[in-house]
Amino acid sequence: MKKIRDLKLSRSTRYIILSAGVSIGGILLVWAIFLVHLKVQKENLCKNTALTGKLMVQNIISSIKGDIQRLENLRDRIEITNGDYFKYWSHDASLLLNQKPSFIFVEWIDSNMIIRKIEPEKGNESAVNLDISKLHYRKGDWLRHTLDASINITPWTELTQGGKAFL
Incomplete structure:
Protein backbone atom coordinates (compact mmCIF):
# COMPACT_ATOMS: atom_id res chain seq x y z
CA MET A 1 0.00 0.00 0.00
CA LYS A 2 1.33 3.39 -0.98
CA LYS A 3 1.71 6.14 1.56
CA ILE A 4 0.17 9.52 0.85
CA ARG A 5 3.52 11.27 0.82
CA ASP A 6 4.77 8.83 -1.78
CA LEU A 7 1.96 9.80 -4.13
CA LYS A 8 3.10 11.91 -6.98
CA LEU A 9 0.59 14.68 -7.54
CA SER A 10 0.72 17.17 -10.27
CA ARG A 11 1.32 20.77 -9.37
CA SER A 12 -2.24 21.80 -10.32
CA THR A 13 -3.73 18.99 -8.19
CA ARG A 14 -1.66 20.14 -5.21
CA TYR A 15 -2.92 23.70 -5.71
CA ILE A 16 -6.50 22.48 -5.90
CA ILE A 17 -6.09 20.42 -2.70
CA LEU A 18 -4.34 23.31 -0.95
CA SER A 19 -6.99 25.77 -2.14
CA ALA A 20 -9.80 23.45 -1.02
CA GLY A 21 -8.13 22.96 2.37
CA VAL A 22 -7.62 26.70 2.88
CA SER A 23 -11.20 27.39 1.74
CA ILE A 24 -12.68 24.77 4.05
CA GLY A 25 -10.49 26.02 6.90
CA GLY A 26 -11.59 29.60 6.21
CA ILE A 27 -15.24 28.59 6.08
CA LEU A 28 -14.89 26.70 9.38
CA LEU A 29 -13.16 29.70 10.97
CA VAL A 30 -15.88 32.09 9.75
CA TRP A 31 -18.56 29.65 10.94
CA ALA A 32 -16.96 29.40 14.39
CA ILE A 33 -16.72 33.20 14.63
CA PHE A 34 -20.36 33.47 13.53
CA LEU A 35 -21.50 30.99 16.20
CA VAL A 36 -19.57 32.84 18.92
CA HIS A 37 -20.99 36.16 17.70
CA LEU A 38 -24.52 34.69 17.63
CA LYS A 39 -24.14 33.45 21.22
CA VAL A 40 -22.89 36.87 22.36
CA GLN A 41 -25.79 38.58 20.56
CA LYS A 42 -28.33 36.28 22.23
CA GLU A 43 -26.79 36.98 25.65
CA ASN A 44 -26.82 40.73 24.99
CA LEU A 45 -30.43 40.57 23.80
CA CYS A 46 -31.45 38.73 26.98
CA LYS A 47 -29.59 41.23 29.15
CA ASN A 48 -31.07 44.20 27.29
CA THR A 49 -34.58 42.73 27.47
CA ALA A 50 -34.23 42.14 31.22
CA LEU A 51 -32.84 45.63 31.75
CA THR A 52 -35.57 47.23 29.64
CA GLY A 53 -38.22 45.30 31.57
CA LYS A 54 -36.69 46.35 34.88
CA LEU A 55 -36.58 50.00 33.79
CA MET A 56 -40.20 49.84 32.58
CA VAL A 57 -41.34 48.39 35.90
CA GLN A 58 -39.43 51.12 37.77
CA ASN A 59 -40.99 53.74 35.51
CA ILE A 60 -44.50 52.38 36.08
CA ILE A 61 -43.96 52.17 39.85
CA SER A 62 -42.58 55.71 39.89
CA SER A 63 -45.57 56.96 37.90
CA ILE A 64 -48.03 55.20 40.20
CA LYS A 65 -46.27 56.58 43.28
CA GLY A 66 -46.44 60.07 41.75
CA ASP A 67 -50.16 59.63 41.08
CA ILE A 68 -50.75 58.46 44.64
CA GLN A 69 -48.71 61.40 45.95
CA ARG A 70 -50.95 63.81 44.02
CA LEU A 71 -54.05 62.24 45.57
CA GLU A 72 -52.47 62.36 49.02
CA ASN A 73 -51.63 66.04 48.51
CA LEU A 74 -55.29 66.73 47.69
CA ARG A 75 -56.36 64.88 50.84
CA ASP A 76 -53.68 66.53 53.00
CA ARG A 77 -54.69 70.06 51.95
CA ILE A 78 -58.18 69.38 53.26
CA GLU A 79 -56.95 67.78 56.48
CA ILE A 80 -54.37 70.49 57.24
CA THR A 81 -56.99 73.24 56.84
CA ASN A 82 -59.51 71.32 58.96
CA GLY A 83 -61.83 71.07 55.98
CA ASP A 84 -61.63 74.72 54.90
CA TYR A 85 -59.93 73.72 51.65
CA PHE A 86 -62.78 71.32 50.81
CA LYS A 87 -64.58 74.11 48.96
CA TYR A 88 -61.78 73.87 46.35
CA TRP A 89 -61.92 70.08 46.08
CA SER A 90 -63.80 70.01 42.75
CA HIS A 91 -61.41 72.52 41.21
CA ASP A 92 -58.35 70.65 42.52
CA ALA A 93 -59.72 67.30 41.35
CA SER A 94 -60.43 68.78 37.92
CA LEU A 95 -56.86 70.09 37.70
CA LEU A 96 -55.57 66.68 38.67
CA LEU A 97 -57.62 65.03 35.92
CA ASN A 98 -56.33 67.51 33.35
CA GLN A 99 -52.70 66.96 34.39
CA LYS A 100 -52.89 63.17 34.59
CA PRO A 101 -54.80 61.51 31.75
CA SER A 102 -54.34 58.18 33.54
CA PHE A 103 -57.03 59.34 35.99
Missing part, protein backbone atom coordinates in the same frame (compact mmCIF):
# COMPACT_ATOMS: atom_id res chain seq x y z
CA ILE A 104 -60.56 58.86 34.68
CA PHE A 105 -62.21 60.36 37.76
CA VAL A 106 -61.53 61.27 41.39
CA GLU A 107 -64.04 60.53 44.12
CA TRP A 108 -64.48 61.72 47.70
CA ILE A 109 -65.80 59.05 50.06
CA ASP A 110 -66.97 60.16 53.50
CA SER A 111 -66.49 58.27 56.77
CA ASN A 112 -69.84 56.50 56.26
CA MET A 113 -68.47 54.94 53.06
CA ILE A 114 -70.68 57.03 50.81
CA ILE A 115 -69.33 58.69 47.67
CA ARG A 116 -70.16 62.36 48.23
CA LYS A 117 -68.29 63.96 45.36
CA ILE A 118 -66.91 62.77 42.08
CA GLU A 119 -65.06 64.67 39.40
CA PRO A 120 -66.04 64.82 36.61
CA GLU A 121 -69.61 64.64 37.77
CA LYS A 122 -70.98 64.43 34.23
CA GLY A 123 -71.35 60.78 33.33
CA ASN A 124 -70.74 59.71 36.93
CA GLU A 125 -74.01 60.96 38.45
CA SER A 126 -75.06 57.42 39.38
CA ALA A 127 -71.96 57.06 41.57
CA VAL A 128 -72.76 60.14 43.72
CA ASN A 129 -74.28 59.05 47.06
CA LEU A 130 -73.38 55.43 46.30
CA ASP A 131 -72.88 53.45 49.52
CA ILE A 132 -69.71 51.46 48.91
CA SER A 133 -70.20 49.46 52.13
CA LYS A 134 -72.65 47.40 50.07
CA LEU A 135 -70.05 46.69 47.37
CA HIS A 136 -68.08 43.57 48.36
CA TYR A 137 -65.11 44.45 46.14
CA ARG A 138 -64.65 47.87 47.80
CA LYS A 139 -65.67 47.58 51.44
CA GLY A 140 -62.83 45.47 52.88
CA ASP A 141 -60.04 47.39 51.17
CA TRP A 142 -61.60 50.73 52.07
CA LEU A 143 -61.84 49.78 55.76
CA ARG A 144 -58.22 48.56 55.82
CA HIS A 145 -57.01 51.80 54.26
CA THR A 146 -58.87 53.93 56.82
CA LEU A 147 -56.71 52.37 59.54
CA ASP A 148 -53.47 53.78 58.13
CA ALA A 149 -54.94 56.73 56.19
CA SER A 150 -53.47 55.44 52.93
CA ILE A 151 -54.98 55.94 49.49
CA ASN A 152 -57.30 53.10 48.51
CA ILE A 153 -56.84 51.69 45.01
CA THR A 154 -58.98 48.71 44.06
CA PRO A 155 -58.14 45.90 41.66
CA TRP A 156 -59.14 46.33 37.98
CA THR A 157 -62.93 46.44 38.15
CA GLU A 158 -66.12 47.09 36.17
CA LEU A 159 -67.39 50.66 36.48
CA THR A 160 -71.04 51.48 37.19
CA GLN A 161 -71.08 53.81 34.18
CA GLY A 162 -69.36 51.24 31.94
CA GLY A 163 -65.78 50.29 31.21
CA LYS A 164 -63.08 49.12 33.60
CA ALA A 165 -60.58 50.93 35.82
CA PHE A 166 -58.69 50.93 39.10
CA LEU A 167 -60.70 52.80 41.74
